[in-house]
Amino acid sequence: MISTVNEQQLALTEGRTTSLALTEEALSRASDPNGEGRRVFTKVYPEQARAAAQASDILRKAGLVRSSIDGLTVSIKDLFDVAGEVTMAGSVARADEPAAAKDATVVKRLRAAGAVIVGRTNMTEFAYSGLGLNPHYDIPRNPWDRETGRIPGGSSSGAAVSVTDGMAVAGIGSDTGGSVRIPAAFCGLVGFKPTAARVPMDGVLPLSFSLDSIGAIAPSVTCCAILDAIMAGDEAPLPRSADIGKLRFAVPTTLALEGMDNDVAGAFQAALSSLSAAGAHIDEISVPEFAGLAAINTKGGFTAAEAWTWHRDLIERAGDRYDPRVVSRILRGKEISAADYLDLLAARKAWKAGVEARIEGYDALLLPTVPVVAPSIAELAASDEVYYSTNGLVLRNATLINFLDGAALSVPCHAPGSAPVGLMIAGPAGADRKILAIGMAIEAMRAQARA
Numbered sequence: 001m002i003s004t005v006n007e008q009q010l011a012l013t014e015g016r017t018t019s020l021a022l023t024e025e026a027l028s029r030a031s032d033p034n035g036e037g038r039r040v041f042t043k044v045y046p047e048q049a050r051a052a053a054q055a056s057d058i059l060r061k062a063g064l065v066r067s068s069i070d071g072l073t074v075s076i077k078d079l080f081d082v083a084g085e086v087t088m089a090g091s092v093a094r095a096d097e098p099a100a101a102k103d104a105t106v107v108k109r110l111r112a113a114g115a116v117i118v119g120r121t122n123m124t125e126f127a128y129s130g131l132g133l134n135p136h137y138d139i140p141r142n143p144w145d146r147e148t149g150r151i152p153g154g155s156s157s158g159a160a161v162s163v164t165d166g167m168a169v170a171g172i173g174s175d176t177g178g179s180v181r182i183p184a185a186f187c188g189l190v191g192f193k194p195t196a197a198r199v200p201m202d203g204v205l206p207l208s209f210s211l212d213s214i215g216a217i218a219p220s221v222t223c224c225a226i227l228d229a230i231m232a233g234d235e236a237p238l239p240r241s242a243d244i245g246k247l248r249f250a251v252p253t254t255l256a257l258e259g260m261d262n263d264v265a266g267a268f269q270a271a272l273s274s275l276s277a278a279g280a281h282i283d284e285i286s287v288p289e290f291a292g293l294a295a296i297n298t299k300g301g302f303t304a305a306e307a308w309t310w311h312r313d314l315i316e317r318a319g320d321r322y323d324p325r326v327v328s329r330i331l332r333g334k335e336i337s338a339a340d341y342l343d344l345l346a347a348r349k350a351w352k353a354g355v356e357a358r359i360e361g362y363d364a365l366l367l368p369t370v371p372v373v374a375p376s377i378a379e380l381a382a383s384d385e386v387y388y389s390t391n392g393l394v395l396r397n398a399t400l401i402n403f404l405d406g407a408a409l410s411v412p413c414h415a416p417g418s419a420p421v422g423l424m425i426a427g428p429a430g431a432d433r434k435i436l437a438i439g440m441a442i443e444a445m446r447a448q449a450r451a
Helices: 005-013 019-031 046-061 105-112 157-164 181-187 221-232 262-277 288-296 301-321 324-335 338-359 377-382 384-404 432-450
Strands: 041-044 073-077 116-121 170-174 190-193 214-218 248-252 281-285 364-368 407-412 422-427
Touching (some): 005 019, 019 041, 019 116, 073 105, 105 116, 157 214, 170 221, 181 190, 181 422, 190 221, 214 221, 262 422, 262 432, 301 324, 324 384, 377 384
Parallel strands (some): 073 116, 248 281, 248 364
Antiparallel strands (some): 041 116, 190 214
């Protein structure tokens, strides 16, 4: 059983452990030659982590606790700037680029809160895929089925496995089209994607500045809420669990339920039945805008256009070092004209207004985070056709919420011992605290059912 932020913090408060002990355990797991550490991390910070842990223990003895994550281990995705280091973003193409002059804002806030940063986590190169494959640093294996060798999901692949394998209590990732929620769903964890503007992107290597957001992957909704508040600089009390019996949910029948495998379909239906039995009102609704998103993005959308803008000079210098499956998608942006981009902005505005009108009056949307369980690494590595089609399917539902600029949470909804499946709880921009409150209620309902 993975321990939560609150459980570890209570152990520290009661003197049952120390930050240094927690850190040593995390570092031991990260360095275990029989474990996933070599695939999870692109860089580990043993000396800095131990120093941060010792500082936390000294302050705690003096009665000073900086936050709920003071003294706890956290991993950061390889696209956050750390002063004095080159931000590689899961690539080798940036090896000759200048080092970062200062920490990303998110890293500064984590350090100020007392987080012990154990290392940088592996990711899909430049965050451009939902699968988690990386030809440069290998692929962390999904803890659900390591014998088969299944993907962890991406692009925040190492972030999720750092949590499942006890190398960090939480992993900080980015989410442009599901890159926090997908690995959370595939690995049986909680992942939160906030409204894009909620957490500053300063010092974070971008994929699409119109869609990028920063969130946490962790064992519980409360863990994610704690980390979100720290990264957002939100000093308000944490959200309180919602009353399920007073909630109205919408299940979009357009696109979002297509292509579900048996595991996902069964777990999703069971989750809806449990919510209904607890008194929630659930409607199935049509959202035709969802079906129209593929046409809006037919040329590659914001991600291709904005990635090309950022990468064009680097591709000219070091394009041969890129993952071919990544650079090919970035190059699509080269063909997007200024007129195409302006059309895209207008289309998004109209699309958002349409979706928001349809879901008005509901507390949240409910849909599968991903319509299938994690596929094997071998089947994706062997075929470009399978890779691209699977990537599109895996990203499909999560991407809808990024285009909406919404807030979304993926919580586990599978039966114990079965393939991990994520239930996505989503709302429009600014609904962050509400979505977290609903997630807390659903998580508590499931825990009570298992008791």
